[in-house]
Amino acid sequence: MREINAQTIKETVKQLFWQANYEIGPDILEALRQGLRQEESPTGRAILEQILQNNETARCEKMPICQDTGMAVLFIKLGQDVRIVGGDFNEAVNQGVREAYTEGYLRKSLVMDPIFDRINTKDNTPAVIHLELVPGDKINILVTSKGFGSENMSRLKMMTPAEGEEGVKKFVLETVALAGPNPCPPIIVGVGIGGTLEKAALIAKKATLRPLGQPNPDPRYAQMERDILSEINKLGIGPGGLGGRITALAVNIDYFPAHIAGTAVVVNICCHAARHAEAEI
Amino acid sequence: MPDLYKRVSMPLTDEQIENLNSGENVLISGIIYSARDTVHKRLTGLLAEGKELPVNLKGQTIYYVGPTPAKPGQVCGSAGPTTSSRMDVYTPQLLDYGLKGMIGKGKRSEAVIEAMIRNKAVHFAATGGAAAVIAKSIKAVEMIAYEDLGAEALQKMTVVDFPAIVVIDSKGHNLYESGPLQYAL
Numbered sequence: 001m002r003e004i005n006a007q008t009i010k011e012t013v014k015q016l017f018w019q020a021n022y023e024i025g026p027d028i029l030e031a032l033r034q035g036l037r038q039e040e041s042p043t044g045r046a047i048l049e050q051i052l053q054n055n056e057t058a059r060c061e062k063m064p065i066c067q068d069t070g071m072a073v074l075f076i077k078l079g080q081d082v083r084i085v086g087g088d089f090n091e092a093v094n095q096g097v098r099e100a101y102t103e104g105y106l107r108k109s110l111v112m113d114p115i116f117d118r119i120n121t122k123d124n125t126p127a128v129i130h131l132e133l134v135p136g137d138k139i140n141i142l143v144t145s146k147g148f149g150s151e152n153m154s155r156l157k158m159m160t161p162a163e164g165e166e167g168v169k170k171f172v173l174e175t176v177a178l179a180g181p182n183p184c185p186p187i188i189v190g191v192g193i194g195g196t197l198e199k200a201a202l203i204a205k206k207a208t209l210r211p212l213g214q215p216n217p218d219p220r221y222a223q224m225e226r227d228i229l230s231e232i233n234k235l236g237i238g239p240g241g242l243g244g245r246i247t248a249l250a251v252n253i254d255y256f257p258a259h260i261a262g263t264a265v266v267v268n269i270c271c272h273a274a275r276h277a278e279a280e281i
Numbered sequence: 282m283p284d285l286y287k288r289v290s291m292p293l294t295d296e297q298i299e300n301l302n303s304g305e306n307v308l309i310s311g312i313i314y315s316a317r318d319t320v321h322k323r324l325t326g327l328l329a330e331g332k333e334l335p336v337n338l339k340g341q342t343i344y345y346v347g348p349t350p351a352k353p354g355q356v357c358g359s360a361g362p363t364t365s366s367r368m369d370v371y372t373p374q375l376l377d378y379g380l381k382g383m384i385g386k387g388k389r390s391e392a393v394i395e396a397m398i399r400n401k402a403v404h405f406a407a408t409g410g411a412a413a414v415i416a417k418s419i420k421a422v423e424m425i426a427y428e429d430l431g432a433e434a435l436q437k438m439t440v441v442d443f444p445a446i447v448v449i450d451s452k453g454h455n456l457y458e459s460g461p462l463q464y465a466l
Contacts, residue, residue, distance in 0.1 A: 041464055043446065043456075046306070047408050050444065054411040063413040064349045064359040067432075105358055107349040107432050118319075120431055149364050149386070149409060181457055182364050182387040184409035236465030240408055241387065242446060243460020273410040 002079075002137035004281055006087030009139065012279050013096025016143040017072065018104050020277040021064045024055045027212040028188075028249070028274050035186055035239075035246040044244025048186075051239070051272055066273040069106035070145035072097040072127040075206060079136035090129065098123040106145075130202065144209055144276040150183035150269040154204075156197065159263040168193060168265055169228055175267040176232050176248065181241020184271035186249045188212070189232070192266040195256035200264035207252040208270040216253055225251045291440070292340045293381045293403065301403050301447045303454035309405070309418075309443040313344045313384065315436045317363060320427055321371035324435075328378055335426035335435065338375065342382030344407075347432035348416070357419040357438070361412030362386040365404070369393050376400045384445055388457045394449060404449035406456075411444075418443040 029052070036048040058065040074093060084092075101108055101124035110125070111118040134140075155175045159167050172191055179187075192204030215222035229251040238244020249272065258264070289297060291311030301307070314336065316324070327334055345365055349358030365385030372383070373396035381402050386409040389397075397404065407415060421439035428434050448456045 041460070043304070043306075043460065044464075047411075050408050050411045050414060054408075054414040057417070058359070058413040061413065063352075063416065065413060066410045067347060067349050067359045067361050067412040068363065069349060105350045105352045107347065107358075109347075109432070122431075152364070180388055180461075181406075181409075182366065184386065234466040236461040236463065238461065238464055240406060240446075241461070242406065242448070242456050243462070243464045245464060271410055 001081055001083045003083050003085045004139060005085055006089065006092035008281055009084070009089065010092040010096040010099070012141055012281055013074070013093055013143065014100040016141060016277040016279055017097065017100035017106070017145060020143055020145055020275040021069055021104070021106055022062045023059045024065060024273065024275070025211070028272070029055060031212045031249040032186070032272065035249060039239065039244050039246050041238050041244035043242050044239040044246060047239035047242070048246065064106055065275060066147055066271070067107055068109060068147040068149060069101065069124070070147045070275070071110065072101075072124055073144045073146050073205070074127055075130045075132070075142040075209070077132050077134045077140040079138045080133055081137035082139060093129055094125045094127055097127045098125050139281040140278070141281070142209060142276065142278040147271055147273065150187060150271040153179035153183040154266070154268045156201065156264070156266045158197070159265055161260070161263055163263070165224060169224070169231065171265055172228050172251070172267050173231055173235070175269070176237070177235055179269060180237055183269045184273065185237055185241055186239055186246045186272050188270040188274050189228070189248050189251045190268040190270060191251065191253040192268070193253065193255040193263060194258035195264060197264050199256055200266040201268070203254045203256055204266035204268035207254045208268055208274065209276045210252045212250045221253050221255065225253050291342050291382070293342060295401065298381060298401055298403055298451050301450055303447055303450045303456045303459065305447045307405065307445050307447060309445055310441045311439070313342045313438050313440055314338065314425070315346045315348070315434070315438060316343045317345055317347050317433045318367055319430055319433050320435045321368050321375070323427060325371045325374045328374055336437070339379030340381050342384065343375070343380060344438065345383070345385035349432070357416050357422050359412035360416045360419055361409055362407040365389055372396065376402050389449060394453055394455065397449060397451065398453045401451045403447060403451055405445040406448040407443070407445045415443065
């Protein structure tokens with residue numbers, strides 16, 4: 001058994017949210033630069049330049065890349081040989097989020113109940129925590145600040161097995177077209193296929209966090225990713241939705257075994273300000 | 282920064298509005314007001330009751346924004362646009378009242394565009410996710426009303442060279458329609 005103090009978890013979570021919000025990942029920067037080289041629309045190029053400049057300003061001045069510092073989502077892999085000491089695990093994670101958002105000048109965007117009072121929780125907690133028990137004596141923490149311009153444009157469809165690959169392609173394209181300028185293109189499209197309704201949503205979200213340039217290991221799904229990306233970039237939506245070639249930077253598909261009677265498909269859209277960071281304790 | 286841009290001063294004049302065309306890059310300077318969902322709900326509620334608004338918004342421009350908290354020494358935190366369409370249910374009422382400009386991101390409803398043409402108003406797009414760069418153009422922020430809403434409060438902002446694009450002009454021309462059509466394959 002390896003002992004890990006709850007304080008260490010709290011501190012790691014806090015630092016990860018700061019890193020995610022102030023500094024965009026190198027893979028996303030590279031995809032944006034490549035997009036700038038390929039974009040034919042002058043307006044589209046100007047927007048991509050502005051986005052690149054924004055990422056530089058945010059990094060240098062430790063300012064949030066986007067004012068929507070989102071809902072705090074964490075994917076945590078907890079080694080089964082870890083014993084957490086010195087506090088409650090969930091509280092440590094939420095305290096990390098609380099300190100990151102209040103001390104780091106991030107926007108507090110959560111309301112306590114969605115329908116009635118809508119009173120701000122004032123510290124951006126509670127976080128959405130996905131916990132997975134894995135072998136080993138380490139804790140891996142992947143965090144994302146999920147903005148809602150793009151989250152709001154995400155969709156679910158319970159497909160029949162007959163709809164197959166073409167059905168998925170059609171649904172993803174339709175979702176991106178409907179979203180248009182709202183999710184802050186160029187976007188990253190996470191697609192979760194199979195499992196149950198909630199499992200498909202979970203893997204779609206995780207797919208948005210996969211490093212760009214790393215295709216699905218199954219060549220058939222990798223081909224689907226390339227095909228759908230190419231089709232999306234024919235839609236003409238472009239940077240900012242004002243017309244252009246670069247509507248999406250990547251399509252990341254992940255799957256899970258499906259029931260013989262149905263195929264859940266979730267399209268989770270992430271904006272170009274794809275803020276996530278990962279660490280291992 | 283594009284090579285060609287128009288300078289726009291706020292509040293907008295009818296002459297300026299007449300000369301702003303969909304697709305033009307602009308640098309906005311002057312006074313704008315921040316407001317999002319809840320402020321819109323409260324403002325249109327007051328209008329429906331025939332009451333005065335906390336600030337005269339006739340001829341003014343609203344920026345759909347909820348900035349991050351300002352760090353010590355900063356005037357304003359990161360301040361990019363939020364999705365305009367969430368305000369669609371309230372906007373026609375504000376346009377009929379006298380609102381002349383909006384800054385946000387994303388498409389507007391037919392009802393909003395009709396109200397814009399009817400009242401000669403303009404919709405600008407700022408780049409979503411360019412929040413740190415945009416914050417640099419905000420030179421002063423003053424709390425006007427609804428401080429209880431935190432980041433969503435109604436604030437008066439003084440901006441200099443705020444970068445934006447005219448998306449929907451007062452004639453109803455819409456870059457969100459014409460732009461993608463031009464590049465669709």
